[in-house]
Amino acid sequence: MWELIRANKRKSWILFISMGICLILLGFLIGSYVSEDGGIAGVIIASLIWLFMSLISMSSGSSILLTMSKAKEVTPEVHPQLFNVVEEMKIAANLPAMPKIYIINTPAMNAFATGKGPKKSAVAVTAGLLTKLNRDELQGVMAHEVSHIMNKDVQFMTFAGILLGSIVLISQVFLRGLIYSGGGRRYSSDSKGGGQAQLIIMVVAIVFAILAPIMAQLLYFAISRKREYLADASAARITRYPEGLASALEKLSSSTEDLPTANKVTAPMYIVNPLKAKGKKVANLTSTHPPISERVKILRAMMHGHNASFNDYQKAYKEVRGRSGNIIPGSALKDTESYNIRGAAEGMGAGMGLKAETRATGDIMMAVNHYSFKQCDCGLKFKIPENFNKKEITCPKCGKRIDV
Amino acid sequence: MNILIIVGVIVLILLIFIGYYNSLVKLRNQVKNAWSQIDVQLKRRHDLIPNLIETVKGYMTHERETLENITAARSKAVGAESVKDKAQAESQLSAAMGKFNLVVENYPDLKANQNFLALQEELTATENKISFSRQNYNDQVLFFNNKIEIFPSNIVAGMFAFKQADFFEIEDAKEKEVPKVSF
Numbered sequence: 001m002w003e004l005i006r007a008n009k010r011k012s013w014i015l016f017i018s019m020g021i022c023l024i025l026l027g028f029l030i031g032s033y034v035s036e037d038g039g040i041a042g043v044i045i046a047s048l049i050w051l052f053m054s055l056i057s058m059s060s061g062s063s064i065l066l067t068m069s070k071a072k073e074v075t076p077e078v079h080p081q082l083f084n085v086v087e088e089m090k091i092a093a094n095l096p097a098m099p100k101i102y103i104i105n106t107p108a109m110n111a112f113a114t115g116k117g118p119k120k121s122a123v124a125v126t127a128g129l130l131t132k133l134n135r136d137e138l139q140g141v142m143a144h145e146v147s148h149i150m151n152k153d154v155q156f157m158t159f160a161g162i163l164l165g166s167i168v169l170i171s172q173v174f175l176r177g178l179i180y181s182g183g184g185r186r187y188s189s190d191s192k193g194g195g196q197a198q199l200i201i202m203v204v205a206i207v208f209a210i211l212a213p214i215m216a217q218l219l220y221f222a223i224s225r226k227r228e229y230l231a232d233a234s235a236a237r238i239t240r241y242p243e244g245l246a247s248a249l250e251k252l253s254s255s256t257e258d259l260p261t262a263n264k265v266t267a268p269m270y271i272v273n274p275l276k277a278k279g280k281k282v283a284n285l286t287s288t289h290p291p292i293s294e295r296v297k298i299l300r301a302m303m304h305g306h307n308a309s310f311n312d313y314q315k316a317y318k319e320v321r322g323r324s325g326n327i328i329p330g331s332a333l334k335d336t337e338s339y340n341i342r343g344a345a346e347g348m349g350a351g352m353g354l355k356a357e358t359r360a361t362g363d364i365m366m367a368v369n370h371y372s373f374k375q376c377d378c379g380l381k382f383k384i385p386e387n388f389n390k391k392e393i394t395c396p397k398c399g400k401r402i403d404v
Numbered sequence: 405m406n407i408l409i410i411v412g413v414i415v416l417i418l419l420i421f422i423g424y425y426n427s428l429v430k431l432r433n434q435v436k437n438a439w440s441q442i443d444v445q446l447k448r449r450h451d452l453i454p455n456l457i458e459t460v461k462g463y464m465t466h467e468r469e470t471l472e473n474i475t476a477a478r479s480k481a482v483g484a485e486s487v488k489d490k491a492q493a494e495s496q497l498s499a500a501m502g503k504f505n506l507v508v509e510n511y512p513d514l515k516a517n518q519n520f521l522a523l524q525e526e527l528t529a530t531e532n533k534i535s536f537s538r539q540n541y542n543d544q545v546l547f548f549n550n551k552i553e554i555f556p557s558n559i560v561a562g563m564f565a566f567k568q569a570d571f572f573e574i575e576d577a578k579e580k581e582v583p584k585v586s587f
């Protein structure tokens with residue numbers, strides 16, 4: 001587990017540096033384009049833009065994603081099981097603090113983790129996910145999210161996202177400016193040699209401004225996909241029960257509703273791609289997530305064995321993908337301890353009908369909005385909004401008066 | 405000049421010693437911390453059981469023996485002191501609870517009781533937390549014990565008498581007592 005984090009850190013630095021070089025090079029080339037010796041100034045301006053964007057994101061932190069998705073923080077009374085499951089995973093992953101828990105009021109099924117680090121993190125789930133998953137499946141999903149926190153994916157993806165955003169912003173501004181000014185800088189150098197070099201820099205700057213955002217995006221998506229596999233592997237390992245996550249993913253893939261509040265940069269934070277409506281079957285270079293069917297197959301292949309260590313995930317991964325390629329860093333594969341897969345929890349998985357499910361989703365959404373619930377003796381259930389100001393209600397079915 | 409080199413080497417060795425000592429202390433504290441996490445969950449389970457018995461007593465009139473077993477195992481577990489005693493007593497309690505979970509299936513009335521369902525969720529969660537914190541405790545013990553055995557930190561550990569910590573093993577005891585049920 002700790003080896004995995006260390007290996008992740010090493011890889012993170014390589015990616016940071018290559019994206020950083022992208023940014024600096026972009027700044028330098030654009031600077032040189034604008035003025036003959038403006039390279040350094042360009043680098044400084046690019047760095048300042050990046051610094052500024054980082055500061056904004058650090059000061060608002062995890063709240064951006066939570067606000068954007070309209071998630072609401074909840075208390076244990078709203079959904080005791082969710083709190084229990086998250087605490088179980090917090091213990092299993094040895095997190096230093098309990099993540100805050102948010103519910104998103106939508107019947108779509110998804111979940112994400114966010115935060116500034118293992119000490120200050122948050123997980124959010126949709127109301128639809130809470131009603132449609134049984135306990136084992138919910139545990140699998142939360143294990144995946146807690147793994148993102150434990151592996152420090154959240155911070156990493158946030159910073160990589162900012163770097164990507166800066167690169168996109170700078171090249172967009174430059175290219176737009178170029179179009180509007182009709183060719184940019186007036187070319188007025190006297191010396192012929194200097195002119196030629198200048199021309200080359202101009203072409204290189206334009207080409208790079210077009211390519212840099214694409215390259216940075218591909219890097220970002222590639223890392224995102226890899227981190228999804230890693231989080232799946234960690235989830236299987238800490239729960240000792242790959243089937244929980246596998247069947248949860250299966251249910252998630254059958255849900256067709258998009259999360260309207262997600263976009264391509266925030267998508268890697270979610271457990272399944274929130275923008276999947278197009279129904280992609282195969283991952284390509286621009287996918288943020290590996291195809292769900294493949295993730296399910298790998299986890300199911302693990303169930304044939306008896307262990308849920310990283311080694312077993314790696315084996316299952318190779319079996320399913322049919323080619324070599326390491327998803328887990330070699331240094332983390334050394335652990336030879338046994339991670340015996342446990343059995344399914346007893347008495348779980350009692351499926352509700354569609355109608356009951358819809359009703360249960362509604363109940364959770366109302367509980368999140370501080371509705372209180374009262375039941376009449378005749379069985380009718382009342383949902384009372386927070387600012388209801390009458391002292392009692394008359395039951396429309398049996399005419400009894402009920403105190404609020 | 406020679407003296408300077410000798411002093412430098414001594415300071416370097418001293419620094420390395422301090423580093424090993426500190427990491428040993430840190431690991432020992434992590435073991436302690438992990439153990440207290442198990443303790444919290446065990447206490448929680450001990451507190452929940454009387455409530456559970458109280459709730460189900462009315463329904464399960466034919467299961468007096470099962471309920472008495474749980475109560476007996478609980479009071480034994482509450483009294484246990486050392487890591488080994490605790491592990492044994494708790495595994496007996498887990499076994500008794502396992503039997504209880506099997507017989508609950510025969511009482512549909514009980515399974516419709518909201519109060520009981522909430523209690524059952526709490527108990528399931530506590531059982532899970534116990535096993536996850538045990539998992540974590542054993543991980544920490546492994547790190548600590550490895551550090552004590554591996555050269556060169558074993559020298560520092562020997563000098564300051566760091567003792568190996570006990571694993572919390574209940575797997576074997578549990579398998580002896582509960583017959584495996586497969587469907």
